[in-house]
Amino acid sequence: MEPTRSSGAGSGNSGTYTPEIAESLRFEEEIQSLMRENTVHPSLEPPPATGGSSFTALLGLPANQAVELLHDPDSGDSPAASGGCEMWRFRLRDPKVMTLPSGCSPTFPSNASLVERAARFSIFAAEDSPEAASVPSHTHSSDHSPKPKAEPPDSDSQPICPIPGERPQRPAKRKEAEKGIKVKGPAKKGRSAEEGSAKVAEDNTGGDKLPYVHVRARRGQATDSHSLAERARRGKINARMKLLQELVPGCSKISGTALVLDEIINHVQSLQRQVELLSMRLAAVNPRIDFSGVDSFLSAECGRVAVGNGRGGVGMEQSAWMEAPAVNGGRRQQQQLQQQQIWHVDSVHPHQMPSVWERDDPSHLFNPGSSLLGYEPANSASLHINQLKTEL
Amino acid sequence: MEKQDSNRSLSFIDTPTAANAGFLERGRRIKMAAEMGLVESSRGRHWSRALRSRLLRRKGNGACGCKEEGLAPCKVAEDLVGEDGDDEVIEIERRVRALQKLVPGGEDLAMDQLFEETADYIEALQGQVNVMRALAGLLDGLEKEKRLMGG
Numbered sequence: 001m002e003p004t005r006s007s008g009a010g011s012g013n014s015g016t017y018t019p020e021i022a023e024s025l026r027f028e029e030e031i032q033s034l035m036r037e038n039t040v041h042p043s044l045e046p047p048p049a050t051g052g053s054s055f056t057a058l059l060g061l062p063a064n065q066a067v068e069l070l071h072d073p074d075s076g077d078s079p080a081a082s083g084g085c086e087m088w089r090f091r092l093r094d095p096k097v098m099t100l101p102s103g104c105s106p107t108f109p110s111n112a113s114l115v116e117r118a119a120r121f122s123i124f125a126a127e128d129s130p131e132a133a134s135v136p137s138h139t140h141s142s143d144h145s146p147k148p149k150a151e152p153p154d155s156d157s158q159p160i161c162p163i164p165g166e167r168p169q170r171p172a173k174r175k176e177a178e179k180g181i182k183v184k185g186p187a188k189k190g191r192s193a194e195e196g197s198a199k200v201a202e203d204n205t206g207g208d209k210l211p212y213v214h215v216r217a218r219r220g221q222a223t224d225s226h227s228l229a230e231r232a233r234r235g236k237i238n239a240r241m242k243l244l245q246e247l248v249p250g251c252s253k254i255s256g257t258a259l260v261l262d263e264i265i266n267h268v269q270s271l272q273r274q275v276e277l278l279s280m281r282l283a284a285v286n287p288r289i290d291f292s293g294v295d296s297f298l299s300a301e302c303g304r305v306a307v308g309n310g311r312g313g314v315g316m317e318q319s320a321w322m323e324a325p326a327v328n329g330g331r332r333q334q335q336q337l338q339q340q341q342i343w344h345v346d347s348v349h350p351h352q353m354p355s356v357w358e359r360d361d362p363s364h365l366f367n368p369g370s371s372l373l374g375y376e377p378a379n380s381a382s383l384h385i386n387q388l389k390t391e392l
Numbered sequence: 393m394e395k396q397d398s399n400r401s402l403s404f405i406d407t408p409t410a411a412n413a414g415f416l417e418r419g420r421r422i423k424m425a426a427e428m429g430l431v432e433s434s435r436g437r438h439w440s441r442a443l444r445s446r447l448l449r450r451k452g453n454g455a456c457g458c459k460e461e462g463l464a465p466c467k468v469a470e471d472l473v474g475e476d477g478d479d480e481v482i483e484i485e486r487r488v489r490a491l492q493k494l495v496p497g498g499e500d501l502a503m504d505q506l507f508e509e510t511a512d513y514i515e516a517l518q519g520q521v522n523v524m525r526a527l528a529g530l531l532d533g534l535e536k537e538k539r540l541m542g543g
Binding site: 233236237240241243244247248257258261262264265267268269271272274275276278279280281282283284285 | 415418419420422423425426427430480483484487488490491494495503504507508510511513514515517518520521524525527528531532535
């Protein structure tokens with residue numbers, strides 16, 4: 001599975017981007033020198049590191065310079081006719097580009113920090129394929145889209161500022177976004193035709209939903225609507241997988257989709273079984289209510305239901321299944337020897353990890369265990385009542 | 393997919409005798425109540441609706457008014473690992489199908505939504521388990537007290 005990084009992760013990856021940041025700074029100097037000649041050239045393209053188009057180049061520009069470019073109509077009319085310049089031209093000529101909503105300053109923060117931040121937020125930068133080469137371009141291109149990625153972690157709202165930069169890519173991902181929140185700009189297709197760097201960035205993936213997903217085609221990949229849509233979907237799926245990993249204890253260390261899914265499946269199964277066992281336990285707890293005249297066998301049954309501690313002999317094959325609570329001592333008195341034998345039988349079942357969840361009846365691993373007895377009886381009863389109330 | 397009922401999961405009660413039949417039935421009803429509790433706790437969710445309709449179906453209620461969603465296409469795993477080798481895709485797909493069976497209503501869902509539902513389902517299950525455990529502990533305590541008091 002491709003390593004993904006949600007926008008909220010920010011897990012100190014910025015360190016790895018230092019070489020790329022340095023490179024991007026170098027690249028910016030190049031751009032500046034080129035700009036001084038006031039000729040917009042395909043040579044504006046970034047160094048062979050990205051080998052990209054001028055689209056990428058524009059994105060790679062430091063923010064103020066890019067805005068400068070946008071402001072300057074003259075330089076916009078004579079870009080070279082490389083495929084990538086198409087977009088560039090479009091952007092320069094489009095007057096709408098200039099209207100930034102009020103309150104949004106066109107001057108972005110310092111470049112290096114932006115790049116760093118965006119690189120951290122960009123999950124794409126960690127993905128495979130022309131990675132080394134495209135990472136710089138990603139960090140470049142992320143210059144222009146720091147806001148949508150950086151801001152949603154802060155607030156799930158308006159990446160309004162980068163409209164000029166974002167509009168071209170918007171349509172592809174918007175198709176994808178089920179929860180497409182902000183309609184940023186016109187959905188223009190053709191420009192992203194050939195272009196270079198694209199990445200999938202997750203917005204606010206730590207939360208319950210993804211507002212929208214930026215999708216950009218990677219260098220060398222097709223940028224037609226289908227693949228972009230697919231890529232967006234994959235990004236969403238990866239984000240959700242991350243969320244699941246966080247939910248399941250001990251899952252974040254595991255790498256590899258299949259193993260992670262294994263863990264998730266185990267966890268769900270264990271929880272379902274806990275529900276069953278607890279319901280059986282509850283069935284035995286208060287026999288007076290429903291049962292009349294069955295007290296005799298109920299005392300025997302109590303042992304059956306009594307979820308024993310480890311003494312019950314049920315092997316805990318998967319430690320991941322169980323939290324490790326304190327054992328409720330009160331239960332032991334209800335342990336019947338016969339019961340222990342029964343539990344033993346169940347635990348003897350071979351532990352077939354990979355196939356256990358393939359059957360329709362994955363019930364061979366019997367896993368009651370001490371985790372069900374996490375509570376002191378009387379003392380915390382009132383506390384639990386309150387918990388019950390709040391939970392319900 | 394019918395969730396395996398308690399008989400199959402708790403193998404030691406596979407053969408209900410006269411002695412424990414009443415107890416089993418009570419256990420099953422409690423489990424159903426627990427699942428309804430699950431449903432009620434997360435009403436808007438797809439898995440919640442699916443579980444609810446399954447429960448109502450079991451109770452014998454025909455008209456639950458639930459809407460059947462179209463089946464998701466079969467190639468579930470390709471979304472995730474479309475670029476990887478076939479082996480991996482197969483492996484992952486097997487697991488995804490297993491997950492689909494576990495999560496109520498999961499078979500209708502494509503991968504991304506399936507994961508989302510799974511996350512919510514896990515949370516709800518965990519909450520339910522906590523509640524039931526607390527309840528069982530409480531009742532145990534009360535029973536013990538009662539016994540101590542000479543009940």
